[in-house]
Amino acid sequence: MTVTPAQLRALASRAETLAAEVRAACDTPADVRPGAPDPLVGARQAADWLTRAGDDLRQAATDLARTQVEPCAMTWAVCPDHGNTLTSMAGVSTCRVCGRSRPTPRPGEPCGAPVTWKVIDPAGTETRMCAGHILGARAVSHGATFIPLDQALT
Numbered sequence: 736m737t738v739t740p741a742q743l744r745a746l747a748s749r750a751e752t753l754a755a756e757v758r759a760a761c762d763t764p765a766d767v768r769p770g771a772p773d774p775l776v777g778a779r780q781a782a783d784w785l786t787r788a789g790d791d792l793r794q795a796a797t798d799l800a801r802t803q804v805e806p807c808a809m810t811w812a813v814c815p816d817h818g819n820t821l822t823s824m825a826g827v828s829t830c831r832v833c834g835r836s837r838p839t840p841r842p843g844e845p846c847g848a849p850v851t852w853k854v855i856d857p858a859g860t861e862t863r864m865c866a867g868h869i870l871g872a873r874a875v876s877h878g879a880t881f882i883p884l885d886q887a888l889t
């Protein structure tokens with residue numbers, strides 16, 4: 736099992752909840768001798784540390800998500816810069832926009848480019864894909880939502 740951004744975010748919210756609980760406890764009056772020094776100074780400081788821990792965990796989740804590379808699993812051929820613009824002939828696919836050609840992938844062969852977007856279709860199904868496949872998907876999807884993964888993390 737490997738650590739996931741979701742796991743770190745869950746820990747972060749536990750730290751935040753704990754910080755809030757400690758603060759709430761410190762705000763309730765304590766039975767102390769008049770003129771005694773505030774015995775809850777350390778507890779308030781602990782709440783600050785917990786808040787700080789939550790922030791650090793959240794930052795770690797973002798960093799982890801950013802560095803994880805997920806290969807695109809789409810199996811239709813695209814130009815990485817222009818999308819669904821390929822013309823295939825004799826085993827070679829050529830982009831109609833930039834003119835670059837590459838061998839036509841075998842049927843069912845996954846794309847493998849890094850995933851940078853997610854698409855949510857009107858039925859709520861989420862598909863993650865690379866920049867080239869997003870361009871192709873935009874051209875054919877109606878009513879789908881396109882979210883860059885960097886934005887989805889915050």
Ligand SMILES: [Zn+2]
Binds near residue numbers: 816817818820834
């Ligand atoms: Zn192209």
Ligand SMILES: [Zn+2]
Binds near residue numbers: 865867
């Ligand atoms: Zn792809």
